[in-house]
Amino acid sequence: MxxxxxxxxxxxxxxxxxxxxxxGKTIDNxxxxxxxxxxxxxxxxxxxxxxxxxxxxxxxxxRSNRAVTPLLLIIIAVLTLAFLFIIDFDLSIFST
Numbered sequence: 001m002x003x004x005x006x007x008x009x010x011x012x013x014x015x016x017x018x019x020x021x022x023x024g025k026t027i028d029n030x031x032x033x034x035x036x037x038x039x040x041x042x043x044x045x046x047x048x049x050x051x052x053x054x055x056x057x058x059x060x061x062x063r064s065n066r067a068v069t070p071l072l073l074i075i076i077a078v079l080t081l082a083f084l085f086i087i088d089f090d091l092s093i094f095s096t
Contacts (some may be wrong), residue, residue, distance in 0.1 A: 014050070016047065016048055017047060018047060
């Protein structure tokens, strides 16, 4: 009856075209042996640029910058001291 899609956007349909007489990959060397892993490798249409883009993006992901760097700690300390200076916080309460 009434479908409530207030916040959901419609997705575009994918069109994956392969020509009728497309030969695919040609074998350059008949005597070349494939590795054991090639037959288990995921294959997809060569014209599917979205899949290629996704594979390259996943290979090039870099998560090495997830840790807290010393520069970030210095920036946080300077901003905290600047905030305490602005609100006239008295640091003498920590000394005896």
